Amino acid sequence: MTRSRKIFLIAALLFAAFLVFIVVDISRRTTFPGSKKKEKVEPVDTIKNSSSPKSAAHQP
Secondary structure: HHHHHHHHHHHHHHHHHHHHHHHHHHHHHOOOOOHHHOOOOOHHHHHHHHOOOOOOOOOO
């Protein structure tokens, strides 16, 4: 193996190792959007919300 080929292989291995390091680092810091905990939704009181809006025009 020539000297230039050894240098190229070492550089290629270092570059590949650097890319693996970057991918692992980014994947640890981010999460899949679908994996977030969903907030609890409180039941809505339909009787309370179905009444007509209180405005000056509708009040007696």
